[in-house]
Amino acid sequence: MVARQESHPATGAAGPAEFRAAAEQMRAAALRPEVFCEEMPAPQRIAPWSTALSADVTVDEVDLGTGRxxxxxxxxxxxxxxxTFRCVAYxxxxxxxxxxxxxxxxxVGWTWLTEALDAHSAEYAAASGTVTSVATESFGGMADEDGTAQLEVRASWTPATDEHGVPDMKAHxxxxxxxxxxxxxxPPVPEGVTAIPSRRGQRGS
Structure with a gap:
C-alpha cells in the first residue's frame, strides 16, 4: 500500500523523524487476508502531526466490520x-x-481490545474508551426484514516508545x-501460523 502522511498545513513537511518512523511501522503491519486496509485522511486539528488507516473485514464478499x-x-x-503519541481507534x-x-x-468488547494489545506486546498506558451495542428492528412495510445489531468500540491509548522516542506501531x-x-x-489464527498479509489499497483486485 502506498500511504500518504498527513502533515500540518502550516509546515508542509513530512514531520519529525519519530513520527515518520512510527508511520512507516503502521504500513508494515501484517494483517489477515480478510482485512482490507488502506490509508485515510487524518484529522489535522487535534495534533501537529497525524496519520490514519481504515479497514474493512470481508468474508465471502460480505462486509462484517469496519474500523480506523x-x-x-x-x-x-x-x-x-x-x-507525545496517542492512538485513537474505532x-x-x-x-x-x-x-x-x-x-x-x-x-467483553473492551477485553477484546486489551487482550489484543497484550497478545501483540503492544505496550501502552492511559487507555480509555467506550463500548456501545445497538439493535435495530423493522416494522410496518419493513417488518419482513431481519433485525440487526452492531457493536462499536471507541478507544484511545498512549503507546510506549523506545529509546529513540518511537512507538512500535506495527504491533498496535x-x-x-x-x-x-x-x-x-x-476464529483466531492458530499459534505458529503466520497470517498472509492482506491486500492494501487495491480493493477489487
Missing amino acids: IILLHDPAGNDAWDG ARAEIDPELVSDPMLAA VEAWAELLCTAVGL
Whole structure:
C-alpha cells in the first residue's frame, strides 16, 4: 500500500523523524487476508502531526466490520496523553442481535481490545474508551426484514516508545486489526501460523 502522511498545513513537511518512523511501522503491519486496509485522511486539528488507516473485514464478499486507527503526535507532549503519541481507534462489527441483551457484552468488547494489545506486546498506558451495542428492528412495510445489531468500540491509548522516542506501531496496528476480527467472530489464527498479509489499497483486485 502506498500511504500518504498527513502533515500540518502550516509546515508542509513530512514531520519529525519519530513520527515518520512510527508511520512507516503502521504500513508494515501484517494483517489477515480478510482485512482490507488502506490509508485515510487524518484529522489535522487535534495534533501537529497525524496519520490514519481504515479497514474493512470481508468474508465471502460480505462486509462484517469496519474500523480506523489514527496516530497523533505532538513533539511538545500532551498532559492528557501522558506522552507525545496517542492512538485513537474505532471498530464496528455486525453481531447476533441476541447478544445485545447480554449485560457483559460491553466489558467483553473492551477485553477484546486489551487482550489484543497484550497478545501483540503492544505496550501502552492511559487507555480509555467506550463500548456501545445497538439493535435495530423493522416494522410496518419493513417488518419482513431481519433485525440487526452492531457493536462499536471507541478507544484511545498512549503507546510506549523506545529509546529513540518511537512507538512500535506495527504491533498496535496488528492489535487493532485483531480486535476487528474478534468482534466479527473470526476464529483466531492458530499459534505458529503466520497470517498472509492482506491486500492494501487495491480493493477489487
